[in-house]
Amino acid sequence: MLVLQAIIDGILVGGFYALMAGGLTLVFGVMDIVNFAQGILVVLGAYLSYALYSHLNIDPFLSLLITIPVMFVVGIAVYWTMIKPIKQDRVIMSLLVMFAVGTVAEGILDLIFSSNLVEIHTSYVNSSVRLGSLVFPAIYLYAFAMSVVLLGGVYYLLYRTRFGRSLRASMQNPTAARLVGINTDWVSAFTLGIGVGLAAAGGMVFGLTNSFDAASSYDLISRLLAIVIFGGFGSLSGALIASIVMLVIQDLVAVVWSPTWGQTTFYLVLVLVLLLRPQGLLGRKAVRAQ
DSSP, X not given: OHHHHHHHHHHHHHHHHHHHHHHHHHHXXXXXXXXXXXXXXXXXXXXXXXXXXXXXXXXXXXXXXXXXXXXXXXXXXXXXXXXXXXXXXXXHHHHHHHHHHHXXXXXXXXXXXXXXXXOOOOTTTTOEEXXXXXXXXXXXXXXXXXXXXXXXXXXXXXXHSHHHHHHXXXXXXXXXXXXXXXXXXXXXXXXXXXHHHHHHHHXXXXXXXXXXXXXXXXXXXXXXXXXXXXXXXXXXXXXXXXXXXXXXXXXXXXXXXXXXHHHHHHHHHHHHHHHHOTTOSSOOSSOOOO
16 A cells, blocks of 8 residues: 555656656757756745745745746746847857856845745645545645646647747747747747746745755756656656656655665666667657757
8 A cells, every 4th residue: 555655646746846847848849958947946936935925925826826927027038138148159058047047046045035944834735635545645636736737738838829839840940930930039938938937836836845945956956857858858748757757666666665765766767768768758869950
């Protein structure tokens, strides 16, 4: 029964990790850059939810109506002010820019909130739902449901809207997309905005399920990169599958063997997959046209 419980917990936790990793892989797919600031942006989302709950008593889930639009605008602003102006070596320079954004954001968060660990305490954080001998933490159920809704919304945006067609065209061949009249700059700006908005949602759940400070971003970004590499850069479906598979394996090993090896196995699975399939589960072998 412990094994079944571990599998279910891994699936539930994997759902909101997919939310955070989804924004990272979308940005890479369109802009060809790894957003090294994604970890600190998740933590920023957690701090925003923490501040709104602590000072204004706004429920963390309701706070998403504020934090997601705010973070979406932040993402667009970062693109137009810091990435768009880059004229040469854009891919490499964008990596450095996002790393700098993450470093500056971490310093600002430390200055505002100090380096002490904080938590978001709500009435339902410690509540659970029991089904026979299985116990489901209520916050994991709520977070999983929210992740399904948001990821479903992103899928709808990608495959059922004009913007989605433009985004997928930009992912497949940005040069051809520009030739047929697609404004790839606006596509990139909105994609970064979406990625940062998803970080806000994932950060809210992260804040509800963990104690955190600004330095928590380092473990987060390493995990998110592992998930995205496993699933295949640029693949939203790959990020979802990889999140669930890696978290389930981690929880199973933690229960059957030890929690320490559970953490280690998370990265060992990544190494094994890359040895067998270097492009990741759903990644493409072909190099994109530029």
